[in-house]
Amino acid sequence: MTSVCGSDYFLTPKQNELIELAESLGPAFAERADRYDREASFPHENYADLKNAGLLGLCVPEKLGGRGADLKTYALVSATLGKYCGTTALTFNMHACSTLWPGVLADALDMTPEQRAEHERHRAAHFQRVVRDGAIYAQPFSEGSAAAAGMAPFGTTAARTEVGNSRGWRINGKKIFASLSGAAHYYGVLCTEEKPELSMRDTLYMAVPGDAPGLTITGDWDPLGMRGTVSRTLVFKDVFVPDEAQMMPRGIYHQAARRWPHMFTTLSPTYMGIAIAAYDFTVSYLRGEVPGTPPVKRRMYPTKQIAVAEMWVKLEQTRALFLRMLDDARIDPPKDSRLRAYAAQYTIMENANEIARLAIRTCGGQSMLKSLPLERLYRDSRCGSLMLPWTAELCLDRIGREALYEPGESD
Numbered sequence: 001m002t003s004v005c006g007s008d009y010f011l012t013p014k015q016n017e018l019i020e021l022a023e024s025l026g027p028a029f030a031e032r033a034d035r036y037d038r039e040a041s042f043p044h045e046n047y048a049d050l051k052n053a054g055l056l057g058l059c060v061p062e063k064l065g066g067r068g069a070d071l072k073t074y075a076l077v078s079a080t081l082g083k084y085c086g087t088t089a090l091t092f093n094m095h096a097c098s099t100l101w102p103g104v105l106a107d108a109l110d111m112t113p114e115q116r117a118e119h120e121r122h123r124a125a126h127f128q129r130v131v132r133d134g135a136i137y138a139q140p141f142s143e144g145s146a147a148a149a150g151m152a153p154f155g156t157t158a159a160r161t162e163v164g165n166s167r168g169w170r171i172n173g174k175k176i177f178a179s180l181s182g183a184a185h186y187y188g189v190l191c192t193e194e195k196p197e198l199s200m201r202d203t204l205y206m207a208v209p210g211d212a213p214g215l216t217i218t219g220d221w222d223p224l225g226m227r228g229t230v231s232r233t234l235v236f237k238d239v240f241v242p243d244e245a246q247m248m249p250r251g252i253y254h255q256a257a258r259r260w261p262h263m264f265t266t267l268s269p270t271y272m273g274i275a276i277a278a279y280d281f282t283v284s285y286l287r288g289e290v291p292g293t294p295p296v297k298r299r300m301y302p303t304k305q306i307a308v309a310e311m312w313v314k315l316e317q318t319r320a321l322f323l324r325m326l327d328d329a330r331i332d333p334p335k336d337s338r339l340r341a342y343a344a345q346y347t348i349m350e351n352a353n354e355i356a357r358l359a360i361r362t363c364g365g366q367s368m369l370k371s372l373p374l375e376r377l378y379r380d381s382r383c384g385s386l387m388l389p390w391t392a393e394l395c396l397d398r399i400g401r402e403a404l405y406e407p408g409e410s411d
């Protein structure tokens with residue numbers, strides 16, 4: 001399969017090693033993808049493979065037993081997985097970012113010495129669970145309100161409480177679209193500290209164990225695409241978690257969301273991978289080389305050649321922006337890099353679906369049969385631009401506003 005970065009792109013030895021590891025798992029993931037999609041079931045076997053390969057700790061710092069991947073390295077591995085199974089890459093995003101954000105991203109944030117010490121203690125416990133026990137984390141943020149778009153406080157609340165000798169928090173609320181529901185060992189929930197007036201500054205990021213009393217999973221799951229993510233509804237009714245459940249100290253998530261915009265681009269590598277897969281499929285199909293199909297060549301028609309050329313141009317435009325965005329990623333990026341991050345997210349999400357659409361049109365009717373992966377790539381690719389906080393619409397919204405207004409300006 002086409003590599004995510006293309007040939008002769010500079011990669012560190014660690015990036016090369018991790019990408020190769022992801023590539024080695026890919027063919028088995030591709031083989032299983034159809035079953036998870038048909039059943040809308042979670043890819044448990046793929047997670048067993050990720051665990052055996054030591055990839056659950058991809059973004060856990062090396063000094064805490066992980067692979068120490070930064071945002072760029074994570075994204076390249078994620079896109080590699082996305083070429084083989086969108087569902088696995090997308091759910092792996094929720095898990096890996098549960099270690100990337102409290103890990104290398106949090107290292108760059110301002111904290112008091114007390115907050116830093118608390119964070120070191122708490123994250124060591126979270127990371128140990130991942131590295132030693134193979135724990136899987138989810139990221140249920142969405143509530144069906146303006147909160148997941150970053151425009152309002154989360155309606156799920158956490159109130160200070162004590163149970164026996166344990167000080168902690170009592171969580172109440174509801175999360176929709178919780179990918180990995182039923183499969184995650186911990187749900188990294190964003191909630192708001194209960195005060196007379198809820199404020200986004202008081203956002204808390206808490207790891208709730210999957211078997212916590214008061215936590216229930218409800219609703220069915222029968223969507224268009226990304227069916228193996230099993231993104232059902234979580235209901236929290238007086239769920240107690242101790243202080244150590246905090247994945248970032250109080251107030252720090254709000255700082256991260258303001259100062260580390262690239263943290264919200266981490267869904268896009270999955271879709272970069274899907275775009276590559278749709279392109280690769282088209283080339284194989286037109287060459288008559290897709291396994292299990294008759295060796296009929298269709299590549300000699302000029303219309304097919306033009307269509308493939310259009311797909312390649314779109315793919316290269318998308319990949320160039322993807323790689324540039326990853327090079328830009330840092331705390332407090334300059335304005336043009338922030339705007340480019342929105343543009344990259346928009347481009348990847350929209351172009352993945354456009355490339356999959358062109359693939360079906362170009363290959364023709366037989367290519368969209370369920371016996372082949374293309375129709376799944378098409379359905380999965382449709383989901384990217386709907387994902388908050390940076391949906392395709394909201395990326396345009398932010399670019400337009402931030403291009404025309406400097407901070408503090410209004411009319």
Ligand SMILES: Cc1cc2nc3c(=O)[nH]c(=O)nc-3n(C[C@H](O)[C@H](O)[C@H](O)COP(=O)(O)OP(=O)(O)OC[C@H]3O[C@@H](n4cnc5c(N)ncnc54)[C@H](O)[C@@H]3O)c2cc1C
Nearest residue numbers: 139140141142144149177178179226231386387388391393
């Ligand atoms: C396959 C899949 C997996 C998912 N997994 C997770 C997960 O693990 N965790 C998680 O937290 N969420 C997850 N989501 C949810 C996702 O991030 C969105 O929250 C969800 O799709 C929003 O659906 P909605 O209909 O409630 O959107 P709405 O909030 O109704 O928004 C609809 C559209 O309106 C626009 N919009 C929203 N708010 C504003 C605003 N304030 N101003 C202007 N425009 C706005 C956006 O473009 C948005 O797409 C997943 C979604 C999918 C499809």
